[in-house]
Amino acid sequence: MSLKNLTIAALFSIAPLASSAMAEDKPTLTIYTYDSFASDWGPGPQIKAGFEANCNCVVDFVGAEDAISALRKAQLEGDSTKADIILGLDTSVAAEAKSTDLFANHHTDLSAVKLPIDYTSEQFVPFDYGYFAFVYRKSDFPEAPTSFEDLDMADEDFKIVIQDPRSSTPGLGLILWAKAVYGSDTEEMWPDLAPYILTVTKGWSEAYSLFLDGEADMVLSYTTSPSYHKIAEGDDNYAAAIFEEGHYAQVELAGILKSSKQQELAQSFMSYLVSQEAQKIIPTTNWMFPVIELEGGLPEGFATPLSKEQTLLLDDETVAANTKAYIDAFFAGIK
Structure with a gap:
């Protein structure tokens, strides 16, 4: 083999090693989030692919049972945590997270x-x-409840399934929703609702499964839940009961940890997260509303956002200061 050929062969033998080294040199952006976001059917894989296409980096989603668990994990790890970003916190825990x-x-x-x-x-x-x-089945209720009062006046065999506010975001959402509607009279609401509660589950998945299995007439979920059935399953028999009192909003949030060694990359990811490309992924993977107006609008068949007048939200400080008292009153009321 000539010296020229030896040189070429050597270059080709080195090339894979150089390519591997370059891949290893890519910075990793580690994002703690909840399991369903990081799952194969969630937004995570598509968002990962979209950001990696231009960042010359590797995105590593680390799933936890929920975003609160992800936050607790980062707290326990302290400055040694691998997390750069916590994604999936919401307005009900924002004040606590900030503190x-x-x-x-x-x-x-x-x-x-x-x-x-x-x-x-x-x-x-x-x-x-x-x-x-x-959420309910249209075939079960041609005339759906339109208020909390309607729920309290249902037939004796009417049953709903809700989630534990200590371990579930929707469960806590119900507590805050009731507080936003009834204020100081909330404690009187729980005993009226108690006879209709089939069970209080630890999380959303267990509650929704009971509902789908026909064990309950209604389940605490989201106005967008029927969109999944309609778009993904072609089933238009599910609907969300729209209450005249309004509905409590959940805004999901992402935050950069001060301990992150990838501050610039994390800042870039935040910008990508609210871009058209990333936001288009949200509706039919996370089954929530995007935070920007999508070019071309929401997917056909997707739920319509409620008006500002129908939207309820307590401020972060009020929630942080009173959540335990609200939860204690709830459990005392449904005994």
Whole structure:
């Protein structure tokens, strides 16, 4: 073999090693989130692929049971945590999360973000939102309940399934929803509702499964839940009961940890998260509303956002200061 050929062969033998080294040199952006976001059917894989296409980096989604669990994990790990971003916190825990002093200011341009309520934060970027609601089968209720009062006046055999507010975001959402509607009279509402509660499950999945299995007439979920059945399953028999009192909003948030060694990359990810490309992924993977107006609008058959007048939200500080008392009153009322 000539010297020239030896040189070429050597170059080709080195090339895979160089390529591997280059791949290993790519920075990793580690994002703690909830399991369903990171799952194969959730938004995570598509968002990962979209961001990696231009960042020259690797995105690593680390799933936990819920975003609160992800936050607790980062707290326990302290400055040694691998997490750069916590994704999936919401407005019900934002004040608590801020009080940990773990989060840096995000400096993200949110001028295109349009929410049904006024929400601003230096530490957290909103990436989707939804409304808590009771979901039912149209075939069971030609005339759906239109208020909490309707629920309290249902037939004796009428049953709903809800979630534990200590371990479930919708469960806590119901507590805050009732408080936003009834204020100081909320404690009187729970004993009236108690006879209709089939069970209080730990999480959303267990509750929704009971509903789908026909064990309950209604389940606490989101106004967008019927969109899944309609778009993914072609089943138009599910609907969300729209209450005249309004509906409590859940805004999901992402925050950058101060301990992150990838601050610039994390800032870029936040900008990508509220871009057209990323936001188009949200509706039919996370089954929530995007936080910007999508070019071409929402997917056909997707739910319509409620008006500002129909949207309820307590401020972060009120929630942080009173959540335990609200939860205690709930359990005392449904005994």
